[in-house]
Amino acid sequence: MKKIDSLYFLVFFLLGFLNVTAQQNEVVITVDNLSNDIYMLTGQGGNIGIYVGGEKVYMIDDQFERLSPKIKTAISSITSKPIAFLFNTHMHGDHTGGNINFNNKETILIAHDNVRSSLSTKLAEKPELGVEILPEITFSEDITLYDADETIIAFHVHNAHTDGDAMIYFTKNNVLHMGDTYFSGRYPYIDLKSGGSVDGYISAHKKALLLINDDTKIIPGHGRPSSQKELASYTTMLEIIKTNVLKAIKEGKTLEEVQSDKQITSAYDATHGGGFINPEKIRATFYNSLKAGTQD
Known part of the structure; x- marks a missing residue:
């Protein structure tokens, strides 16, 4: 009986391994050129932003570690310049999983x-991840970097998708990376357990709209x-x-x-309800967030 159980376990383990390997092999990193200097990389997880400066590269988010x-191959097809700065728009693993491989x-x-x-x-719970997952520079409200004639502004939006969201705006190229404060073409995931809220999410959008114009290219999470x-x-x-x-x-x-x-x-289910957050989930998210707000 133990041999049969062991055989079943081996079969299930191999099937699981083959499934994960197949999913990894199926992921293709695609590149969109949004402006003279900025590109969006799409794969599995959050969209990556790449700004190619005069001598160095600025990167936004890095998806999963395994990717x-x-x-890196996709970035090398764009430029051979080194990555000097890497921004994390928030803490979720599909945006920070690659920190360990890019933070050097x-x-x-x-x-x-x-x-x-x-x-x-997370590191305290899993020390094997290594300190490379941690940001070396942090900010509370905003931080500005300069690269020749490009000004790069990263600014915090409060309690939107999480409690640590940042948007990154490239003023000369007129490109805004919104991270997961924006899910283009689908209902958003508002992580209430990590400090996100409906009111904060809407406020983040309004802040972005004050900053951009008709010509701005937006990279959503x-x-x-x-646009x-x-x-x-x-x-x-x-x-x-x-x-x-x-109501x-x-x-x-x-x-x-x-x-x-x-x-x-x-009015929106047909156009926005086909993603990870379906209509029932978005109604529950709004209810839980707004109900908590009415009880404050």
Whole structure:
């Protein structure tokens, strides 16, 4: 009987290993040229931003650790210049997993204070990850870097997707990387357990809209490159869903009732409900976040 159990375990282990290997091999890193100097890399996880400066490269996010060799190959097809700075837009693993492979002697890792705090907790639980996962430079509100005639501004948006979100704006190239404060073409994932909130998420969008113009190229955390017009429409969608959910809360509806009420998001389900966050999940997220706010 023990031999049979061992055989089953071996079979399941091999199937799992082959499945993970197949998924890894299937990931293709694609490159979009957004401006003279800026590129967006798409693979598995958060979209990566690459700015090729006069002598060095500025990188935003790095997806999963296992994809680092493919990402490095994609970057080498763009430029041979060294990566001097790497920004993390927040702490989730599909944006920071590659830190261990990109954070080295020639690359300085930058993020919001709360990102370092979250990754420090993760490191304490898994010391084998190594200190390379931690940012060497952090900021509370904003930080500005200069590269020849390009000005790079990283600024914090409070309690949006998480408690440590940052957007990075390249003023000359007019490109804004929004991280997971924007999911282009799909409902957003607002991580309430990590300090995210509906009100903070909408406020982050409004802050971005004050900064950009009609010609700005937006790199979302997930999805295709976007524009000011598309971001404005997305913000309107969030505000309408918020209004609908608040109305339901005022009427005394429960979480379960809001989750099952398709009318709340019906205007957007066909266009935005096909991603990781489906219509039922987004209604639950809005309810839980806004309900907590009404009890403050």
